[in-house]
Amino acid sequence: MSDNVAADTTGDADDVEAAGALARRVAENVERVIVGHPDTVEHIVTAVLARGHVLLEDVPGVGKTMLARAVARSVDCTFKRIQFTPDLLPSDVTGVNVFNQQTREFEFRPGPIFANVVLGDEINRAPPKTQSALLEAMEETQVTVDGETHVVPDPFVVIATQNSVERDRTYELPAAELDRFMKKLHLGYPDAADESEVLARVVGDHPIEGLDPVATAEDVRAARRAVSRVRVEADVREYVTELARYTRDHAQLGVSPRGSISLLRAAQARAVLDGRDYVIPDDVQREAVVTLAHRIRETPGGDRTARDVVGAALDSTPV
Structure with missing residues (x-):
């Protein structure tokens, strides 16, 4: 009995060590693109391992979208981007049933919400009706269309950005949606040294183009299991x-x-x-x-x- 307990404890310790190594590896990879925000990068990585979603709010041009893309490219999994606009419909996010003339049946065509990492860019530019299309997926990891439920991929993470200016051209996120984001983060302007480093890195090819995955979807699932224990x-x-x-x-x-x-x-x-x-x-x-x-x-x-x-x-x- 005691041997089994010891073996289980050792296994858990190994799992935690592997999960921690993965988190640090992903953070270091993201920092090849994002300069001067190690705490923010860590917060995103811990949110992913904790089965949470992240909202990035700041002024335009400080790297919100680039940060989300860098996180997505660090994991070898499916990635979709949704550009939120005032005319975006809920079905543009969740998907729609389409009638197949050959089979004489309706077929579900999944929307961009069906990915491991979903970037919701400028989320507050879409009206509340469209924003609400995210609620079920973010909380229950599923989407219901025309009474039929479809499960989103595992892992599933929404990283959304929103503009903190131009309030007259955006919609306030409902409290129910805000509550579904595990964390709300801000980047802010870089200091002089960090901005100079950014300029040095983007001369020639952008570093995001050379960013390779350092983890798989299964790695993330295993790390999440370790975190939950x-x-x-x-x-x-x-x-x-x-x-x-x-x-x-x-x-x-x-x-x-x-x-x-x-x-x-x-x-x-x-x-x-x-x-x-x-x-x-x-x-x-x-x-x-x-x-x-x-x-x-x-x-x-x-x-x-x-x-x-x-x-x-x-x-x-x-x-």
């Missing part, structure tokens, strides 16, 4: 619960249970990235702001932003 003790779970409760007591709209689950899964992936098979409070703290803040709606007239609320929760909740 990372130990989370009761006191860590209670810590996450208290953080979420604080946001509900100090904002108009606080963090949902889905947000708490996302934070816990992100902390598990963070532990794997750091080579551990158990979660510590530091993992939760490092993931809290990017995982929780976009789910919070500030109290009208208040002087605290959503990120301030999360910071206050971290400061006031005992570890």
